Amino acid sequence: MIDQTLSRRSFSRLMGLSAAYAASGSFPLANSTRAASPSSTLVRLSSNENPYGPSPAALRAMRDSFHLAWRYPDEYADLLTEELATLNSVPAEQILLGDGSGEILKLSAAAFTGNDKKIVIGNPTFEAVARHAGVANAEVVKIDLTSDYRHDLNRMLAATNGAGLVYICNPNNPTASITPSTEVSSFLTKVSPTTMVLVDEAYHHYVETKEYESVIPLVKNHPNLIVARTFSKIYGMAGLRCGYCVTQPNNIKLMKVHQIFDSVNIMAIVAALASVKDPAHVAQGRKLNTEVKRLVCSELDSLGYRYIPSHANFMMIDLSSKCGPSSNCSHAATPTVPSIIAALSKRGVEVGRPFPALPSFLRVTIGTSSEMKSFLNAFGAVMG
Ligand SMILES: Cc1ncc(COP(=O)(O)O)c(C=O)c1O
Secondary structure, three states, rough: OOOHHHOHHHHHHHHHHHHHHHHHHHOOOOOOOOOOOOOOOOOOEEEEEOOOOOOOHHHHHOOHHHOOOOOOOHHHHHHHHHHHHHHHOOOOOHEOOOOOHHHHHHHHHHHHOEEOOOEEEEOOOHHHHHHHHHOOOOOOOEEEOOOOOOHHHHHHHHOOOOOOEHHHOOOOOOOOOOOOOHHHEEEEEEOOOOOEEEOOOOOOHHHOOOOOOOOHHHHHOOOOEEEEOOOOOOOOOOOHHHOEEEEHHHHHHHHHHHOOOOOOHHHHHHHHHHHHOOOHHHHHHHHHHHHHHHHHHHHHHHHHEEOOOOOOOOOEOOOHHOOOOOOOOOOOHHHHHHHHHHHHOOEEEEEOOOOOOOEEEEEOOOOOOOHHHHHHHHHHHHHO
């Protein structure tokens, strides 16, 4: 059983972290109604949500705004646009709000792909934009990541002839790996200005390495660059649906014609406005994610599992690393990822779906310390 394998000290530190944060009251959902999961016993580590929830200021802002529900949100959307422009040091006309960053991806596919304009993406990556491009009859060209899980931008560049859109997810989902910003900026200088480049920075706030930087400052000099951001991850607002992009005004014009009016609702807007004014909550969320992730990694190290170094709030564990041909594991063969996903689910732990490009890897969201304890216990039992 994993309980015997896990070091007591690590787990008491893991549990201590949770208790300290709950006692500080900084993470409202950590010690109150954790309504995120329809089942109170299910440990959901499948969607890269932020288990600590929104900033207390965002919750307050929503409670204080019920009386605004009868009005269309135009003025508040303008306020948020201004706020995001200030936050990112760009003019307000370079900001487009979306119903989650998912809407930004959809608008990008609608505006810049089609049957004569293909899309080039990494493999594996977050596939939503490719799905939307497919609906627009665009060819989807998938380029495998490098052996160290960066986007292979040289090969992606070579595939851009006739491409309407290139999608770079940084950090990448599902690998939680980064593509160094020097490589992304060099790619931008080489790609045709008629090909749009969509850089998805959904997990931006979790990154701590200096090799990564946001490419938002490059929008000024690259009319073909769109940078997507979300309030679903570090800001803990996945259920509210708010995202945005930074890009030049002409692109916004082309994207907006595909968007419904007022696609971001008033509750999401007031919560987002309060969230951007609470940078301490962002820093604390990043710190806690890093600390819990570090302890999970150290337990996986002691169990002998390899994983891709994670720069986000989820990680990929290689199930074959313990059971591969050169190991002394007692299994006849590596258990398949779908079978492990199903076995974990039976024990009340939901993890990410299988990714065919990386068939031996399991994607697991970094939850709270107690959720990760449940995961490690269940993982030990099903892999045992
Ligand atoms: C890389 C990436 N981009 C975009 C999204 C969509 O996020 P949302 O629509 O909630 O902003 C997700 C969701 O998991 C994601 O992983």
